[in-house]
Amino acid sequence: MPRRIRVSRRHLLASAVAGATSVAAPAILRAQGASSRPPLKVGVLLPRSGFEASIGQDCQRGVDIAPGILKSLNLPELAVMNADTESNVDVARERAEKLINDGAQLLVGAFDSGQSTAIAQVAEQKGIPFVINIAAAPDITEQGYKFVFRNFLTAQMILSSAFENQLELFNLIGAFPKSVVFMHVNDTFGTAMAKGINAVMPKFNMPYKILDEVSYDPTARDLSVEVAKAKGANADALLAVSRLNDAMLITRELVKQRWTPQAVLSMGPGWYEDQYLKTLGKLSSGPISFVPFQDPNKKLTKVLEAALAKAYPGINLSTNHVYTFEALLIAADAYKRAGSGEPKALADAIRTTNITDNVSIGPGIQFNAKGQNDKLKCGTIQNRGGKLVTLAPKEAANAKPEWPMAPYQNRA
């Protein structure tokens, strides 16, 4: 006679708990593994002092707000090791070596093309992954490096995207400048951009001509002669590739020399940065920047904006925060997928990154065989009463353009 198995309520409960435990075990173990894994040591190299200090410190804000957001995205913890490049290429190289010697498993940085180039050489030599937050010189990802990744537009990408955006803007306002004078800083980035503009512009059939080109030293402390020369070209608009300090110097001279061009069209940093807006107040309104920027309509952008507003009230979210945060996002995501902090495994994981829930304009974060995210796009940003509004591309726009610029002399 077969034995009859009696199932009591206790048996049923015990079986259910055992079953649920066995089903959930791998996920729990994975989760425990992620949380018990030691934080990834990330060396963040930025120009925190020197002539690029303001921008470096602005990038640092992107680092400061990252931990909470990464945690909310269920990504592993990062142990950030800060280093100051002092806005100097040689110092950047030394600091990168020191970070690696001190145990950094991944490097992030360094805002400047020259400094990033030096760090990339060190990272490749030592076999440590390097995620570039901001640097546009195309050469960096053309060297065949295996450990260098850039989630930022190259100078050529910025230019192509910026010219597309300009055409979109001119269509939007139904007007365009017939001529521009081109002022640019003569550092690595500025020179690369200047070469690029001359090479790329003919392909876009732009409606304006460049009447004159004025280059200047990045450490210049007085740009009166440069602006006088630009003004003398008698162009409709000013096309600029600059940094923060020189953007402010140029604006001061525009006011003093009583020249308000139809528009200031910037294809670099400086003109839309927070310190520019705060230092110059009403005089900061008007310039239009064609730059890598956040998509205000993306979900993670709003999260980042809220975190920045909480940590740094009154600071506008912008490129420096966005791309520095995204570099850390890439690091944390790769660490999670690699399952270890071993440099080769991390580099392999970064190479297969596919983050679509991101902040910057474009479809997301993926890298090509050269380690370049080639899907990024520029945004068209205008300074408006101490705030930044996005004019283009259409999917990221949240305001209509103001054209031409209000004369500086009429701003009380």
Place this chain on the structure above:
Amino acid sequence: MPIDVYLNVTTVGILTGLVYGLMALGLSVIFGVVRVVNFAHGEMMSIAMYLTVLLFSSLNLDPLVMLVPIAAVLFVFGYALQAGLINPFISRPEHSQFLLLVALALIIVNALLIIFGPDARTVQTAYAFDSFQVGPLIVDATKLYAGAAAIVVAALLFGFFRFALIGKAIRACADNYTGALVVGLDVKRLYALTFGIGAACVGAAGVMMTLIVDVTPIIGPTYTLLAFVIVITGGLGSMAGALLGGLLIGVTEALAGLLFTPSAKSMFAFAILVLVLLFRPQGILGRRSI
């Protein structure tokens, strides 16, 4: 290019050159009398610039108002420096004096870095964005004030050395050291006074320079070099030569920036120096040594 652009740029060059001239005047006065080359000259100017920024940001005191007090502070600094530190080196070889003043320059730069940090600082006066228009000529108000103040300070200095008894005594020391001792002049004290006056000049120049450029701790060596270029061009030890050299370098830089490429304008200032050294080694207004 329209003629008014040349006019405006030349004006900028003249006004900036006047401030350069005043800065170099201090160096020239010190060398002309004490026969010590002040290798910490630009660094002393950066002290004055930081004092200006500090007083403006904390007490909102206008740089033009602070011109005399800051020049006085630098005078005391210069006097104490000469009396306490440099006088014992007067009779020592030139390389000892050189090392002493280079060491002083390094100390000043690093002290400023420790105290103020490496970032650029500026003063935003109410007239920071003002300019005056006379026909096609647009003159930057801050540069105009700075240039005018440079002329006034230089005129006072010329007057002091020409008419004041102490000024004449200082000139006597410069002309004949032994003779000055023989007639009973306190040469060491007069040297300290001269160094103080040179420091006051560079202090006044620093205050005015703050109206034109942002200040960083590492700005000093640039201006030390510039002061040398100016006084060697104008004539080492010649006060009028320093002013002329300042004007020449200021205008050359401005016009070179306009006519050639702005990023290479310093090159033209050095080219002037090379030409002067080749064809008139004693400087434009300098006296040939016997």
